[in-house]
Structure formats: C-alpha cells, structure tokens
Amino acid sequence: MLGKLIKYDLRASAKIFILLHAAFLLVCAAARLLVMDRLDFHAPAETLIAPITVMLVLGTFLISALSLCTSLLITFRFYRNLFSREGYLSWTLPVSGTTHLWAKIISGYLLAALDMIIIYAGILLLVTGRNVTAAYQPVAPEMAEAIGMPLSSFGLCVFIFCVIGGISSVLLIYFSICVGQLFPAHRVLCAIAAYFITSFVIQIAVLVIMAALGMLDYGTGTDTLADEMFSLLVPNTIFALLLCIAQYAAVHYIMNKKINLI
Amino acid sequence: MRPILECQRLTKKYGNFYALSDLTFSLDRGQIVGLLGPNGSGKTTLIKLAAGLLVPTDGHIMINGLAPCTDTKKIVSYLPDRNFLNEHMRVRELLSFYKDFYENFSTERACKMLDSLEIDRHMQLQSLSKGTKEKVQLALVMSRVADLYILDEPIGGVDPAARDYILRTILTNYDENASILISTHLISDIENVLDRVIFLKSGQLALNASVDEIRTQYGKSVDVLFREVFKC
DSSP, X not given: OHHHXXXXXXXXXXXXXXXXXXXXXXXXXXXXXXXXXXOOTTSOHHHHHHHHHHHHHHHHHHHXXXXXXXXXXXXXXXXXXXXXXXXXXXXXXXXXXXXXXXXXXXXXXXXXXHHHHHHHHHHHHHHOSHHHHHHHGGGHXXXXXXXXXXXXXXXXXXXXXXXXXXXXXXXXXXXXXXXXXXXXXXXXHXXXXXXXXXXXXXHHHHHHHHHHTTTTOTTSSOOXXXXXHHHHHHHHHHHHHHHHHHHHHXXXXXXXXXXXXX | OOOSEEEEEEEEEETTEEEEEEEEEEEOSSOEEEEEOOTTSSHHHHHHHHHTSSOOSXXXXXXXXXXXXXXXXXXXXXXXXXXXXXXXXXXXXXXHHHHHXXXXXXXXXXXXXXXXXXXXXXXXXXXXXXXXXXXXXXXXHHTBOOSEEEEESTTTTSOHHHHHHHHHHHHHSSOTTOEEEEEOSOHHHHGGGOSEEEEEETTEEEEEEEHHHIIIIIOSOHHHHHHHHTOO
C-alpha cells in the first residue's frame, strides 16, 4: 500500500514539478549560452560587474521562487489529499495513518531532494563554462586556502547538508498542517501560524544552544570558511534531525488519534 | 452473527455543541436502512464516525465488532455527501485507483455501470457535470463487494431518471448479507427500497423501526411519519 500511495502522490505533483524544473533548466542553459559564455574575464572589471550582478540577482530570485514552488507543491498535496474533500477518500482507504504519513514523507522528500539536485545542476550549468573555469584557475589555490578545501568539495559538502536538511523542512510543513487541522474553524490560518511560530522558536532555540555551547565565538580557533561553516552546519543539521523525530512523533499522534474531517 | 454496525452511548461534540448525544443502537446484516432526520440532526456526523473520519468524543462505534480501523475500511464502502475525488484524474484512472486499493473492487461491474450511464471513461472528472460526477462516485462505491455501504445523500444531485437508475443499481449490486445505510431527505423516492429506518433528532435516536412496523403500527408511510415527527 505504501508504494501505491507514493505512486499516486508523485503522479499528482509530477506535471507541475516537471514543467517548473524543465523551465528552470532551460533558463539556465539560455543564460549560459547568451550571457555566461560571452563574458570576457580579461576585460576591465567595471564591464563585468553589471552582467554578473544581474545574473546573481536573477539567479537568486529564480532559485528562491523554484524552491518556494516546490514547497507549496508539497504543502498543497498534503493538505488537499488528507484534509480537504479528497481526505474523504484518502482516510477511507484501507491504509493506516502511519502508512499515509510515510507515503507523504517519502514522496515529499523525493520532490524536495530532486528540487535541490536540479537547482545545483542549474548552478553547475551556469558556472562550468570554459571561460569561467579558466578565469577561476589562477585564483583557485588562494580560494582553496581561504575556504579550507577546493571550491568543488565545499560546494558538494554544502549540497549534502542541504539534502539532509530537506527532510526537516518537509516535516515542518506536515507538522504545521496537522497542528492547523486541530482547529477546524481556522485550519489554514492556524497551519500558517504554526509554521511561522515553530520556525521562529527553532531559530531562537538553535541560537541559544549554540551560544551556550560557545559555537558563536568566531575567530577563536577557526581559520577557514569551511571550518566556520561546518561548525555551524553540523550542529544545525543534528538539531534539525532531532527536531524531525519530535515533529514526526507529533504528526504521527495527530494522524492516528486526532483526525476530524468536519 | 455480529451486528454490522453498533453504537454504544456514542457522543460527538463540536465545541460546546452536541452533534450526537448518547446514541445507542445496532444494525443487523442484510438490510437497507434509511438514516433520516432534518438538517443538523447528526446524520452526517454518525456516518463520518462509522467511516473513521471523526473520532468520538465519548462512547463507541463498531463495525463488525471493531472500532473503525484499516480492517473495517476494507469492508465499508462509503459515499460522502460531496465530491471527494481528485478532479484532475480521468474516470479510467479512478477505476485503476480503486482497483489498486480495494481488493473487493470489481472493475467489470464499474465499467458496466458507467456504460449504462453513458459516461466516457476517458473524460477528466473536472470536465463532467455535477450530476455526472455524482454518478461516477456512486458507480465506484457500489462496485465494491462490501459488507456495509454507507451512502450520504446519494441521490440529492441527480435528475429523477438517474435517481431511479441509481436506486435500481443499489438494489441489484449488493448481496443478501450486505447492509446499506442510506441518508437522504428524498424519503418518498427511497421508501420502497428501505427495510428499516432510523430517525435522528438533535443528535438523539427518535425512532428505530422496520418499515413494516411503521406501516402496521402507525398506519402511515415513512414519509408521512417523518413529516409528523419533524414538523416545524
């Protein structure tokens, strides 16, 4: 049953997901051909600043928009399938609440992870032109020294942390929706409130814990960017995974004991 | 043999409002039971509790001796009072969906019903009219070989001709040991197919009697009795 649920979940989101991500990759390919490949890194710096700034701003906007769309896709699927009128079918299937939850976690996480992979692929597509790599070559040793490892390895590490962390963002969405459905009169509003309040509390808790453990004392022993990043990323990821367990327990309880489709 | 549906002091509260209060009754197998009552009497709440969509505030509801769970959902075929299918799916995809999840779903029976109703299996649900969507839903629900069919307002949104077909379908598609719990306001339309009626009034049981008892004891039809009991 789990496999069937995942199949229908993925099928329901596939069309929009593929369309959005194909469009993103197309834009990246076009930007590579029309802008990045035409950049002359031997030209004066002033002529490079404008196109690179525009690319950075547009790229950041596009990536943020794509991530937001993927999150919304995951959110709508979970809400619609379980707590709107479609829930009348979902909850009367011979499937337990736990199986429903795992199906949603797996399908949601697959979409989130695939989204990150495609975003990284798009970024790689943009920055792996011969002119860019040739321009980077002379400063590569300096960069590697400043970062503490080659840029490619650093990028890979950040990517792995992002993919691992993706599970917590999926569970946070499900947790918020489940908390919202405990208030039948204002389900959506309460889910949004639960999302922002939980996010805020998590941020504060992470800061407090890190401050208490002395992890926010910069420049006292760490030299490279990688050291500083990892000193933040590792505890953050561990905390996020611990939080996942707590959120899973809460969602599991609500989905098995507190379902009320009014 | 165990009753197919049993309620023991069943209570459901929404905030401070009692949708059902202290409801106790049981239904034997092999009957078509009309669940009747005015708006807000608790019919849909009772049906949702039986389908496992609501959790009782107090008391118990049991299907074949079990509280609503995965096992009871295998033997209960439920038709809600609203469109509950994914509107982006095609009718043939819905047939596959039902086949995938319900072992007791008969694709053959569903296709036969859809053909009789002249519904194109390649159509997307969102492109069908409200009445046709309801017919598709009913065809899917009645194509399961279930022990208990729970139908919430199954004939409310369809034309009288389709209504007759649906009632015939209900009668011909269930076997003798199965039971049907049917909620509707269109009493006169279904009266002839009912074996028993349950009247709900303000979340409480007002009457639980067979149609024959009503006719002999009260000398009235169910429709007339309903109008008297629930007179505004």
